[in-house]
Amino acid sequence: MQLQSRHLIDLEGLTEGEITLILDTASSFKEVLERPIPKVPTLRGKTIVNLFFEPSTRTRISFELAEKRLSADSVNFTSASSSVLKGETLKDTARNIEAMKIDMVVIRHAAAGAPLFLSQCLSSVIINAGDGAHAHPTQALLDLLTLRERFGFLSGLKVAIVGDIEHSRVARSNIHGLAVMGAKVGVCGPATLMPREVERLGVTVYPRIEDALAEADAVNVLRIQLERQKKGLFPTVREYRNLFGITRRRLDEAKRDVVIMHPGPMNRGIEIDSDVADGSHSVILQQVTNGVAVRMSVLYLLAGARTKLEGVEQE
Amino acid sequence: MKIKAELMDEEAVSRTMLRLAHEILEKNHGTEKLAIVGIRNRGDCLARRIIRSIQEIDKKNVPFGELDITLYRDDFQKLNEQPVLQETNIPFDVTDLRIVLVDDVLYTGRTIRSAMDALMDLGRPALIQLAVLIDRGHRELPIKADYVGKNIPTSSSEQVQVLLREMDGVDRVNLVQV
Numbered sequence: 406m407q408l409q410s411r412h413l414i415d416l417e418g419l420t421e422g423e424i425t426l427i428l429d430t431a432s433s434f435k436e437v438l439e440r441p442i443p444k445v446p447t448l449r450g451k452t453i454v455n456l457f458f459e460p461s462t463r464t465r466i467s468f469e470l471a472e473k474r475l476s477a478d479s480v481n482f483t484s485a486s487s488s489v490l491k492g493e494t495l496k497d498t499a500r501n502i503e504a505m506k507i508d509m510v511v512i513r514h515a516a517a518g519a520p521l522f523l524s525q526c527l528s529s530v531i532i533n534a535g536d537g538a539h540a541h542p543t544q545a546l547l548d549l550l551t552l553r554e555r556f557g558f559l560s561g562l563k564v565a566i567v568g569d570i571e572h573s574r575v576a577r578s579n580i581h582g583l584a585v586m587g588a589k590v591g592v593c594g595p596a597t598l599m600p601r602e603v604e605r606l607g608v609t610v611y612p613r614i615e616d617a618l619a620e621a622d623a624v625n626v627l628r629i630q631l632e633r634q635k636k637g638l639f640p641t642v643r644e645y646r647n648l649f650g651i652t653r654r655r656l657d658e659a660k661r662d663v664v665i666m667h668p669g670p671m672n673r674g675i676e677i678d679s680d681v682a683d684g685s686h687s688v689i690l691q692q693v694t695n696g697v698a699v700r701m702s703v704l705y706l707l708a709g710a711r712t713k714l715e716g717v718e719q720e
Numbered sequence: 721m722k723i724k725a726e727l728m729d730e731e732a733v734s735r736t737m738l739r740l741a742h743e744i745l746e747k748n749h750g751t752e753k754l755a756i757v758g759i760r761n762r763g764d765c766l767a768r769r770i771i772r773s774i775q776e777i778d779k780k781n782v783p784f785g786e787l788d789i790t791l792y793r794d795d796f797q798k799l800n801e802q803p804v805l806q807e808t809n810i811p812f813d814v815t816d817l818r819i820v821l822v823d824d825v826l827y828t829g830r831t832i833r834s835a836m837d838a839l840m841d842l843g844r845p846a847l848i849q850l851a852v853l854i855d856r857g858h859r860e861l862p863i864k865a866d867y868v869g870k871n872i873p874t875s876s877s878e879q880v881q882v883l884l885r886e887m888d889g890v891d892r893v894n895l896v897q898v
């Protein structure tokens with residue numbers, strides 16, 4: 406069993422077996438992370454570049470730790486201190502970095518499609534760490550791992566995704582991943598932040614948060630990007646909290662063992678209240694821990710990947 | 721794949737494992753600071769059997785661990801298909817223990833090299849010994865087993881197939897032609 410694709414661009418097209426392989430491998434890596442020396446020599450000699458064209462704390466540190474735990478050499482790139490400011494294109498930046506002999510590229514970019522584009526013009530393995538509103542596959546995988554650990558299964562699980570669905574790559578990747586694993590997904594948020602025809606992804610739309618919460622085994626609370634409010638997509642932050650915020654009172658009406666997730670960074674007191682985020686239903690910090698294991702799993706499974714052509718040459 | 725000869729049957733396997741348990745107890749003067757660690761897959765089944773035998777002989781419980789060496793392989797860059805990673809489960813601190821590694825077949829010695837590296841990452845054992853059911857020769861590293869079930873001279877075009885009840889429903893060792 407191995408992954409069919411040499412890259413991880415999004416979760417569309419991954420089979421149930423492939424996602425299960427990634428999650429099983431990640432579970433094994435969690436044992437490595439518990440060791441007194443949480444490091445294995447597996448990716449010794451592999452060089453990985455983390456290309457971050459957008460700010461990120463969690464994802465970047467998580468990838469960097471995963472790389473170091475596997476003994477890969479990693480190089481970090483942030484656009485703020487690079488030639489991008491001098492007008493260099495993405496393709497030129499990436500090809501120049503590749504000319505320095507690297508094996509894998511982890512990319513975060515504000516433009517949807519940037520990782521796919523790189524996979525077409527570079528020969529390195531590309532891993533998407535978030536591109537525009539398109540996909541954030543490793544976030545969805547760590548959410549799946551967290552849910553599977555909590556419930557023991559994913560098939561038939563009811564998951565509500567709440568917030569700005571329209572602009573959320575986390576929501577899109579979660580919807581695809583959960584659907585493949587047989588979970589039932591509901592989405593809830595202001596109509597202005599709901600993609601048109603979102604039902605075609607196989608989800609149920611709940612206009613009212615109470616209805617979304619009533620059935621859910623788990624709730625994935627998305628970050629409200631405050632700049633959306635300035636664009637007039639919802640009237641006030643306070644109104645958003647009143648209509649869609651996950652509060653202690655709303656949680657009391659939900660299932661007793663409902664699980665609360667958040668991809669971070671949180672706006673406490675807007676989409677999620679502090680006592681919910683820090684309460685017993687929250688698995689937000691487990692998600693962060695699982696993030697490192699999932700990224701180790703993805704790096705491990707893709708590190709040996711070769712193009713068919715190269716495979717033939719090696720015979 | 722063609723079976724050339726049956727090397728051990730069910731009775732031979734169980735007698736051999738019992739002898740290995742006795743030898744381990746003899747060489748280590750009992751079970752003091754002793755722990756048995758099996759290398760996945762099949763080494764862990766054999767390690768469990770040794771622990772059961774030790775229990776029957778000495779009425780003592782010996783800590784059991786299982787080791788997956790995938791992450792320590794030296795041929796990782798050369799494989800075309802990624803080996804499936806399984807969990808390492810060693811629920812005790814290996815530091816200052818006398819660890820007996822258990823595997824089914826000793827061949828090039830590379831698996832044992834990986835297993836020793838993996839163990840050293842978990843702590844500093846007092847010593848590491850090696851027990852194998854079959855030693856088929858062809859070492860590529862300076863590694864030697866402390867306890868050997870059976871020495872079998874083989875050619876490199878042959879393979880030793882170990883079948884165990886826990887995984888294959890039957891205990892048998894076959895010499896097969898690839």
